[in-house]
Amino acid sequence: MKNNITLEEAQSLVFDHCSVMESEQVNIKESFGRVLFEDIAAQENIPPFARSPYDGYAFRAQDTENASPTNPVILNIIDEVPAGYTSANTVESGTAVKILTGAPIPEGADAVIKFEETVILKNQVKITASFQPGENIVPAGEDVKRGTLIASKGTAITSPIMGLIAAIGQEDIAVYKIPKIAIISTGDELIDISEQLIPGKIRNTNCYTLFGNIQSIGAIPLIIGTAKDRKEEIAALIEQALDQADLVLTTGGVSVGDYDMVSRAMEYIGANLLYKKIEIKPGSATAAAVKDGKLILGLSGNPSAALTNFHLVAVPFIKKMAGRTNYLNEKIEVTLKKDFKKESPRRRFLRGRLVFEEGVSMMEPTGDQGNGILSSMIGCNILTEVPEGSGPKKSGEKLAAYLIS
Amino acid sequence: MKNNITLEEAQSLVFDHCSVMESEQVNIKESFGRVLFEDIAAQENIPPFARSPYDGYAFRAQDTENASPTNPVILNIIDEVPAGYTSANTVESGTAVKILTGAPIPEGADAVIKFEETVILKNQVKITASFQPGENIVPAGEDVKRGTLIASKGTAITSPIMGLIAAIGQEDIAVYKIPKIAIISTGDELIDISEQLIPGKIRNTNCYTLFGNIQSIGAIPLIIGTAKDRKEEIAALIEQALDQADLVLTTGGVSVGDYDMVSRAMEYIGANLLYKKIEIKPGSATAAAVKDGKLILGLSGNPSAALTNFHLVAVPFIKKMAGRTNYLNEKIEVTLKKDFKKESPRRRFLRGRLVFEEGVSMMEPTGDQGNGILSSMIGCNILTEVPEGSGPKKSGEKLAAYLIS
Numbered sequence: 001m002k003n004n005i006t007l008e009e010a011q012s013l014v015f016d017h018c019s020v021m022e023s024e025q026v027n028i029k030e031s032f033g034r035v036l037f038e039d040i041a042a043q044e045n046i047p048p049f050a051r052s053p054y055d056g057y058a059f060r061a062q063d064t065e066n067a068s069p070t071n072p073v074i075l076n077i078i079d080e081v082p083a084g085y086t087s088a089n090t091v092e093s094g095t096a097v098k099i100l101t102g103a104p105i106p107e108g109a110d111a112v113i114k115f116e117e118t119v120i121l122k123n124q125v126k127i128t129a130s131f132q133p134g135e136n137i138v139p140a141g142e143d144v145k146r147g148t149l150i151a152s153k154g155t156a157i158t159s160p161i162m163g164l165i166a167a168i169g170q171e172d173i174a175v176y177k178i179p180k181i182a183i184i185s186t187g188d189e190l191i192d193i194s195e196q197l198i199p200g201k202i203r204n205t206n207c208y209t210l211f212g213n214i215q216s217i218g219a220i221p222l223i224i225g226t227a228k229d230r231k232e233e234i235a236a237l238i239e240q241a242l243d244q245a246d247l248v249l250t251t252g253g254v255s256v257g258d259y260d261m262v263s264r265a266m267e268y269i270g271a272n273l274l275y276k277k278i279e280i281k282p283g284s285a286t287a288a289a290v291k292d293g294k295l296i297l298g299l300s301g302n303p304s305a306a307l308t309n310f311h312l313v314a315v316p317f318i319k320k321m322a323g324r325t326n327y328l329n330e331k332i333e334v335t336l337k338k339d340f341k342k343e344s345p346r347r348r349f350l351r352g353r354l355v356f357e358e359g360v361s362m363m364e365p366t367g368d369q370g371n372g373i374l375s376s377m378i379g380c381n382i383l384t385e386v387p388e389g390s391g392p393k394k395s396g397e398k399l400a401a402y403l404i405s
Numbered sequence: 406m407k408n409n410i411t412l413e414e415a416q417s418l419v420f421d422h423c424s425v426m427e428s429e430q431v432n433i434k435e436s437f438g439r440v441l442f443e444d445i446a447a448q449e450n451i452p453p454f455a456r457s458p459y460d461g462y463a464f465r466a467q468d469t470e471n472a473s474p475t476n477p478v479i480l481n482i483i484d485e486v487p488a489g490y491t492s493a494n495t496v497e498s499g500t501a502v503k504i505l506t507g508a509p510i511p512e513g514a515d516a517v518i519k520f521e522e523t524v525i526l527k528n529q530v531k532i533t534a535s536f537q538p539g540e541n542i543v544p545a546g547e548d549v550k551r552g553t554l555i556a557s558k559g560t561a562i563t564s565p566i567m568g569l570i571a572a573i574g575q576e577d578i579a580v581y582k583i584p585k586i587a588i589i590s591t592g593d594e595l596i597d598i599s600e601q602l603i604p605g606k607i608r609n610t611n612c613y614t615l616f617g618n619i620q621s622i623g624a625i626p627l628i629i630g631t632a633k634d635r636k637e638e639i640a641a642l643i644e645q646a647l648d649q650a651d652l653v654l655t656t657g658g659v660s661v662g663d664y665d666m667v668s669r670a671m672e673y674i675g676a677n678l679l680y681k682k683i684e685i686k687p688g689s690a691t692a693a694a695v696k697d698g699k700l701i702l703g704l705s706g707n708p709s710a711a712l713t714n715f716h717l718v719a720v721p722f723i724k725k726m727a728g729r730t731n732y733l734n735e736k737i738e739v740t741l742k743k744d745f746k747k748e749s750p751r752r753r754f755l756r757g758r759l760v761f762e763e764g765v766s767m768m769e770p771t772g773d774q775g776n777g778i779l780s781s782m783i784g785c786n787i788l789t790e791v792p793e794g795s796g797p798k799k800s801g802e803k804l805a806a807y808l809i810s
Contacts, residue, residue: 028598029628032617046779047607053777055660082634082664084593086605101660102594102706104605143708143778151783159617160782163708166598166613167779188489189507193433193571200491200509202452208571212437212564223434229487255460255506259487301507303548303568332761356737359803361766372458373548374451374572377565378556398764 001273007347010288010313013274014297017290018320021176021246028165031157033218034175035323040150045141046167051083052099053138057118057125058109059096061133069128077123081106096125105137112136143167154325156218176323179219182241183210185226186234186262187252187301192226205374206251206299206306213310217405219318229253234265242294246321249314252301254285262298263287271296279388281346282371283308303374308349311383311404329402334363334384340393342369347388351380354403363401380404406678412752415693415718418679419702422695423725426581426651433570436562438623439580440728445555450546451572456488457504458543462523462530463514464501466538474533482528486511501530510542517541548572559730561623581728584624587646588615590631591639591667592657592706597631610779611656611704611711618715622810624723634658639670647699651726654719657706659690667703668692676701684793686751687776688713708779713754716788716809734807739768739789745798747774752793756785759808768806785809 083102367376488507496513772781
């Protein structure tokens with residue numbers, strides 16, 4: 001068991017115990033946001049045939065080689081082809097086929113002229129300019145060429161990916177199963193949302209915040225229950241959670257005092273403790289253990305400490321478990337919009353909002369940075385890193401930040 | 406009916422016909438992503454009482470006025486209070502109460518010393534430094550003060566908002582109902598995903614792309630069906646869609662040729678046409694009408710043309726209908742990462758990805774910009790605007806861009 005480790009060591013330790021989910025088949029209509037278990041490649045050209053992007057006439061470019069306003073070419077209109085149909089005729093020299101937007105280019109034709117650029121005589125079309133072969137023709141495979149990879153295994157399915165999966169005629173898609181994440185709250189001080197407040201008690205908020213956070217990354221939250229500060233009671237809930245979920249989160253009971261019950265509960269059920277404490281602020285109080293190949297992650301009872309750890313350790317873990325190849329939080333550089341006046345003897349993560357000012361990515365703090373503050377998570381979409389041992393930071397200084405979801 | 410209007414005129418015309426959804430009550434566990442129909446204000450302080458952020462001892466600061474290593478103060482420990490409980494004792498001068506993290510500050514005490522800073526004698530604690538009133542005490546309302554607005558009507562509920570709603574003990578929340586968006590596809594060339602491709606036909610992709618896009622903004626997509634290029638058939642599907650949905654989207658049949666069937670179908674059912682064509686590229690081919698107070702928005706059959714219009718007109722409309730006060734796409738400034746070599750006689754929107762390089766917000770194109778290209782919507786999270794009448798744009802130039810979701 002390691003103690004007081006870096007964030008990267010903690011991530012590495014939990015990633016080592018990450019079992020990626022199994023697969024299942026879903027219909028395309030249920031696929032939005034799911035993670036691909038298969039590579040999606042185009043077995044066909046998209047679109048499947050060369051077509052006209054305009055309403056106009058299809059003809060042989062060579063016929064217009066010397067065409068000009070003073071030397072117009074007159075072609076006989078031999079057929080009309082709307083979108084969805086094909087012409088049975090072949091376009092020979094001296095002929096043209098009326099063609100509508102999206103219709104396939106008839107055999108023999110290799111150029112299209114827009115309707116509004118022509119003069120129509122009875123059954124004939126007059127062309128007054130020279131055309132190149134291929135002009136105004138959308139080639140087969142313009143969007144995606146046969147054999148091209150559309151989206152790779154481990155990618156979350158977005159709407160254009162859905163459209164392209166439809167384009168290749170695939171109704172069922174292999175995806176990773178969605179991880180179920182158990183939430184256990186611990187603490188004698190906690191009462192549930194529906195209960196009357198009495199002196200000394202506070203309502204359980206972490207459980208609902210995590211419930212929303214887990215949904216926001218596409219996983220399924222399961223509220224297991226609240227345990228008093230007794231290792232046996234916590235242990236019983238963890239055992240129950242391990243039966244139902246792929247990852248167990250607890251909140252509270254991970255400080256180093258008399259009521260550090262969660263790691264004792266972990267040991268009590270025979271889980272293998274990975275670490276206690278990470279050298280970050282907020283979120284240093286934490287513990288991680290593994291049992292039956294499943295991770296149990298103990299988060300702080302302080303809202304922002306719990307959430308910082310959740311975003312920096314649990315979210316990448318859950319994304320990795322969900323099969324995503326890009327599971328780490330994206331790291332960017334931001335410019336501070338306001339001073340941060342405190343010293344940072346320990347590596348610190350500030351809550352803030354990414355804003356754009358004249359093309360510069362700035363961090364605007366979302367409120368008070370205390371461990372117990374949840375309100376400054378509202379609107380927070382980046383955690384900005386202040387290195388260990390830093391003095392106060394001035395507005396205009398540049399820092400690394402992690403995008404969170 | 407207006408023709409060939411600006412994007413802003415089109416938005417303004419549709420917004421004028423936007424009926425905001427009614428409300429319903431949901432349990433907090435179903436509230437993630439829903440839009441608040443009520444202001445959420447704290448009726449209580451969060452947290453409800455002053456508490457200790459550490460394991461330590463609570464005492465009267467005045468007792469330590471002259472305390473120092475050479476002049477220590479010795480206080481009698483009269484009680485112990487863990488989190489979740491209160492002390493029945495009042496801290497008088499010369500006494501202290503052992504206090505655990507999260508426990509309420511006992512009556513009479515106004516400062517806390519951390520465990521590790523004390524020396525414990527039998528039933529007594531030795532303090533060797535002077536403390537100020539309030540030191541190491543988290544005041545009641547530290548997170549949110551009684552009366553403070555937590556989240557206002559029209560805000561989408563995020564996870565920290567869920568946590569704070571739980572903190573004030575509110576189990577049911579008034580939210581706007583979720584809009585249902587009907588999708589109708591038109592075109593003789595379309596076949597469904599499960600059908601075999603035959604010459605001249607293409608598979609319907611727009612329907613599935615829109616299905617995902619509608620889900621991604623938190624609305625409910627309804628696939629109504631596919632109509633051939635006949636106004637009566639399209640009209641019948643629109644009538645059916647108006648019965649079931651809050652907004653009707655169609656794709657295809659909005660070009661200006663012989664097969665411009667959607668606006669004819671709109672007129673056929675007695676809908677009031679608002680406009681045809683918007684001066685943007687892609688996405689100029691479009692039509693909008695209103696019937697029974699509901700908007701019918703005709704999008705192009707070309708994937709990117711349809712989606713550009715969807716993101717710039719339909720998304721803000723749907724967000725407004727869903728009750729959101731911030732319904733417009735956020736506008737930012739980006740620096741081009743690559744040259745865009747074409748002229749832009751018409752106002753143009755480029756598909757790209759927002760990337761961050763050394764603190765600068767850059768636009769990296771996601772692929773080919775043609776009207777018929779869907780693949781370049783993969784990874785696209787901004788539409789970058791090239792003003793009407795622009796020449797080629799060089800990498801390094803700055804342009805406005807809209808964040809899309």
